[in-house]
Amino acid sequence: MALARWQPFEWIVAARFLREGRMQSLFIIVGVSIGVAVIVFMSALLAGLQANLVRRVLTAQPHVQLLPPKEQVRVLHAAGDAAFATTVQAPLQRLKSIDQWQSLLVQLRAMADVKVVSPTVSGSTLIQRGDTSRSLSLNGVELEHYDRIVSLSDKIVKGRARLGATDILIGIELANDLGLSVGDKLRVSAASGAANTFEIAGILDLGNKGANQRTGFVSLHSAQSLLGYAGGVTSIDLTVRDVYAAERVAQRIAALAPVQADSWIKTNAQFFSAVQSQSTANTAIRFFVGLSVAFGIASVLVVSVVQRSKEIGILRAMGISRGQVMRVFLLQGGLLGLGGALIGCIVGSVALKLWLGYAKTPDGSPMFTISFEPSLYLTALGLATLTGLLAALAPALRAARLDPVVAIRG
Numbered sequence: 001m002a003l004a005r006w007q008p009f010e011w012i013v014a015a016r017f018l019r020e021g022r023m024q025s026l027f028i029i030v031g032v033s034i035g036v037a038v039i040v041f042m043s044a045l046l047a048g049l050q051a052n053l054v055r056r057v058l059t060a061q062p063h064v065q066l067l068p069p070k071e072q073v074r075v076l077h078a079a080g081d082a083a084f085a086t087t088v089q090a091p092l093q094r095l096k097s098i099d100q101w102q103s104l105l106v107q108l109r110a111m112a113d114v115k116v117v118s119p120t121v122s123g124s125t126l127i128q129r130g131d132t133s134r135s136l137s138l139n140g141v142e143l144e145h146y147d148r149i150v151s152l153s154d155k156i157v158k159g160r161a162r163l164g165a166t167d168i169l170i171g172i173e174l175a176n177d178l179g180l181s182v183g184d185k186l187r188v189s190a191a192s193g194a195a196n197t198f199e200i201a202g203i204l205d206l207g208n209k210g211a212n213q214r215t216g217f218v219s220l221h222s223a224q225s226l227l228g229y230a231g232g233v234t235s236i237d238l239t240v241r242d243v244y245a246a247e248r249v250a251q252r253i254a255a256l257a258p259v260q261a262d263s264w265i266k267t268n269a270q271f272f273s274a275v276q277s278q279s280t281a282n283t284a285i286r287f288f289v290g291l292s293v294a295f296g297i298a299s300v301l302v303v304s305v306v307q308r309s310k311e312i313g314i315l316r317a318m319g320i321s322r323g324q325v326m327r328v329f330l331l332q333g334g335l336l337g338l339g340g341a342l343i344g345c346i347v348g349s350v351a352l353k354l355w356l357g358y359a360k361t362p363d364g365s366p367m368f369t370i371s372f373e374p375s376l377y378l379t380a381l382g383l384a385t386l387t388g389l390l391a392a393l394a395p396a397l398r399a400a401r402l403d404p405v406v407a408i409r410g
Contacts, residue, residue: 010324013315014331021304025336028300032340032388033347035293036380039286040348043380045355046282048370050275054243057268060207062118062149062237063246065267066104066253067260068096097232104257105236113240113249118145119233121223126189127216129178136174136188136216140223149239152204152217158182159202163219168198171212175203188216188226196226290383293340294391297333301395305329312399322400329396330389337388341381348380 018025098104101119108117121140126133143163147153153161157172159182168186180186182200189195198218206212224230236259240249243264250261265272305312312325352370 009320010327010331013328014335017304017328018332018335021300024300024303028296028336029340029343031296032293032337032384033343035289036341036344036384037347037351038289039383040345040376040380041351041355042285043282043376044348044352044370044372046278047373047376050278052369053271054275057271058243058264060150060211061264061267063239063243064237064250064253064261064263066098066236066238066257067262068098068234069258069260097229097234098236098259101233101236104259107256108236108238108253111249111252113242113245113252115239115241116145116148117236117238118142118149119220120146120235120237121220121227121229121232122234123190123223123227123229125191125216125226127178128187128189129180132178134174134178135214136170137214138188138223138227139215139217140220140227141217142220143217146237149237152202155204155206156202157205159200162201163217164201165219165222166197166199167201167218169202169204169217170200171215172203172205173209173212174214174216175200177213188218190226190228192228194226194228196222198222286383290387293337293384294387297336297388297391298394300336301329301333301392302398304332305395305399326396326400329399330392333388333390333392333396334385335388337384337386337391338381340388341384344384345377345380 105117105119108114118141123138125136125138127136141163143152143161147161152169156169158175159169161169163169168188170180170186175181180200180203182203184200185197186200187195187197204212204215204217206215218226220233224232240246246263247265250263250266253259254261316322316325349372352372356370
C-alpha cells in the first residue's frame with residue numbers, strides 16, 4: 001500500500017487493466033516475445049554469416065590496393081592532301097613503379113582510417129628445377145607489414161614464415177608438383193634475363209588451388225633486384241579500420257595522389273552486392289515481424305477500450321483528463337512491448353546457443369562465430385517498446401475521445 005501511494009495515477013490504472021485482462025496480456029506478451037526472438041536470432045545469425053564471409057574474402061587480399069595510373073589513350077592525326085585521318089591508339093600498359101612511393105607511404109600511415117600499409121613488388125617469373133619449368137607470380141613484400149594484411153604466418157603448412165635475402169615461400173600445389181620441400185633450392189628467372197637462387201623457407205596453403213600453383217613470396221629488396229625495380233614498388237597494399245568504408249578511403253587516396261586506388265568493394269562488386277542483399281533481407285524480416293507485433297498489440301488494446309468503456313467514462317466523470325486516459329493506454333502498449341522484448345531477447349539468445357551447438361563443420365569446429373552484441377539487445381528492446389507505444393496510439397485516442405455520459409449509459 002505504501003508503494004502504491006508513490007506510483008503515478010496512470011501507472012496504477014494501466015497495471016490494473018493489464019492484471020484484469022491476464023489472458024489477453026499473456027497472449028500478446030507471448031506474441032511479442034516470439035517476434036523479438038526471431039529478430040534477435042535472425043539478426044545475429046545473418047550478421048555472423050556476413051562477417052564470416054567478408055573475413056574469408058579479406059584474408060587473401062588487402063582492403064585497398066594502390067597501383068600506378070594507367071597510360072592515357074593517344075590520338076594520332078595523319079594529314080593527307082585533302083583530309084585528315086585520325087587513329088585512336090591504346091598505349092602498351094607496362095608495369096612501372098609508383099612515383100614517390102616513400103612519401104606516399106608516410107602520408108598513408110598518418111591517415112586515421114588506415115591501419116596497415118605495405119609496399120609490394122610483383123612480376124611474372126620462371127622457375128626451374130631440373131628439366132621442369134613453371135611460371136611463378138612473384139611478390140616481394142616486407143613480411144612484418146604484409147603479414148598483418150594477408151596473414152602468411154597462419155597459412156604456413158611446412159617450415160616457417162621467414163623472408164631473408166635468399167628465402168622464398170611457395171604454394172603447396174607448386175611444391176607437390178615439383179617435389180619441393182623446405183630447405184630445397186629454387187632458381188627463379190625474370191623476363192629480363194636476371195636470375196637468382198632461393199631457398200624454400202616455408203610452404204603455404206593460400207586456400208585456392210590456382211594461387212597455390214603459381215604464387216611465391218620473397219623479400220622486397222630481393223624482388224626489386226630480380227624484377228628490375230631498383231628502389232621502386234608496383235603496388236601499395238593497405239587495410240582500413242572499417243572494411244565497409246574501403247571505397248570511400250580509396251577515393252580519398254586517389255584524390256590525394258596520382259595513383260589508381262582499387263578497394264575490395266570495387267574488385268568484388270558481385271560479392272558486395274550479395275552482402276547488401278543479406279542486409280536488405282534482414283531489414284525486411286525486422287519490418288514485417290514488427291508490423292505483426294504492432295497489429296497484435298493494437299487489436300488487444302482496441303478490445304480493452306471496448307470492454308472498459310464504462311470504467312473510462314466513470315474516470316472521465318471523476319475529472320480525469322483526456323491526456324491521462326491516453327497515457328494509461330500508451331503505458332499498456334509500452335509495457336506489453338517491453339515485457340515481450342525482455343522475454344524474446346532471452347529466448348533468442350538460448351536459440352542461438354543451441355544452434356551454435358548443433359551447427360558444426362565436419363572437423364567439429366563451429367561453422368562460424370556469432371558475437372552477442374549488447375547493441376542488438378538494446379535495439380530490440382527499444383524497437384519493441386516503441387512499436388508498443390505506436391500500436392497503442394489509435395486505441396488511446398479512441399479511449400480519450402469517449403464521451404463520459406455515453407460511455408456510462410452504454
